[in-house]
Amino acid sequence: MKIGMCMFLWTTNVTAKHEPLLRDIKATGFDGVEIPIFEGAPDDYRRLGEMLDRLGLERTAVSAMGDPAMNLISPDAATRKAGIAYMKNAIDCAAALGANRLSGPLHSTLGAFSGSGPTAAEKKRSVASQRAIGDHAGKRGVTIGLEALNRFECYLANTMDDLCAHIEEIDRPHIKAMYDTFHANIEEADPIGAYTRNVRNIVHIHISENDRGVPGRGNIPWKETFAAIRASGYDDWLTIESFGRSLKDLAAATKVWRDFAESPEAVYRDGYKHIRDGWKKARPAARG
Numbered sequence: 001m002k003i004g005m006c007m008f009l010w011t012t013n014v015t016a017k018h019e020p021l022l023r024d025i026k027a028t029g030f031d032g033v034e035i036p037i038f039e040g041a042p043d044d045y046r047r048l049g050e051m052l053d054r055l056g057l058e059r060t061a062v063s064a065m066g067d068p069a070m071n072l073i074s075p076d077a078a079t080r081k082a083g084i085a086y087m088k089n090a091i092d093c094a095a096a097l098g099a100n101r102l103s104g105p106l107h108s109t110l111g112a113f114s115g116s117g118p119t120a121a122e123k124k125r126s127v128a129s130q131r132a133i134g135d136h137a138g139k140r141g142v143t144i145g146l147e148a149l150n151r152f153e154c155y156l157a158n159t160m161d162d163l164c165a166h167i168e169e170i171d172r173p174h175i176k177a178m179y180d181t182f183h184a185n186i187e188e189a190d191p192i193g194a195y196t197r198n199v200r201n202i203v204h205i206h207i208s209e210n211d212r213g214v215p216g217r218g219n220i221p222w223k224e225t226f227a228a229i230r231a232s233g234y235d236d237w238l239t240i241e242s243f244g245r246s247l248k249d250l251a252a253a254t255k256v257w258r259d260f261a262e263s264p265e266a267v268y269r270d271g272y273k274h275i276r277d278g279w280k281k282a283r284p285a286a287r288g
Contacts, residue, residue: 032058103145134172213260216274
């Protein structure tokens with residue numbers, strides 16, 4: 001298992017100016033960081049990857065699609081084409097960064113609603129878009145972890161069952177799922193069951209408290225969550241995702257209007273200890 005920290009708490013554009021922060025994240029004990037990809041070219045991320053190598057930090061990547069002009073389920077072919085182009089560039093940037101995971105709600109426009117649930121036509125368009133994206137991801141050695149978001153942020157895929165049924169229909173080895181404890185806490189009648197039923201498709205996990213604050217201080221059933229993850233054989237990234245008010249656009253998209261912790265340091269330092277200790281306690285008992 002590896003413990004990661006998503007940089008969304010501070011920025012959507014990690015640069016050399018964040019090196020002191022990255023050094024402290026490394027000193028805290030993290031194995032790596034999750035790098036947002038929203039702009040820039042592969043060369044920019046190649047240079048960032050070199051800095052992370054120097055600091056001894058591994059990395060995953062994260063993105064989202066907030067522009068309706070590139071909605072992957074739009075009835076307009078040009079709009080879908082723009083979304084596919086955005087995703088192909090994000091994949092190229094992730095590969096240049098040295099990340100083999102690119103996760104997020106990369107299936108539809110964040111915060112866009114039709115007034116009803118997803119239609120058969122939207123799902124069909126999604127399958128076609130994701131197959132094109134998945135084929136490109138495979139060529140670059142990157143796996144996409146699609147995220148089920150709560151119903152206040154999207155409508156295409158809100159539960160893990162719906163998301164993973166859709167992924168089965170997409171049928172591409174580089175299009176898989178991410179499990180996020182925050183969204184599961186809102187949408188799933190049984191968050192643990194939602195994980196265990198769909199673990200075969202899960203390639204990434206976001207550790208996020210019910211209020212987006214410090215993991216371990218809220219009401220997520222952490223003991224049961226860590227036990228289920230460890231028992232499933234998952235041995236990959238557990239990445240903290242938290243949000244603050246410093247990034248106005250991101251705060252608006254995630255409906256963050258107040259601070260959820262006394263400091264960013266509390267989020268990653270206490271959050272790291274929470275994951276480390278929770279994972280240890282979830283270790284299966286030795287057989288005598």
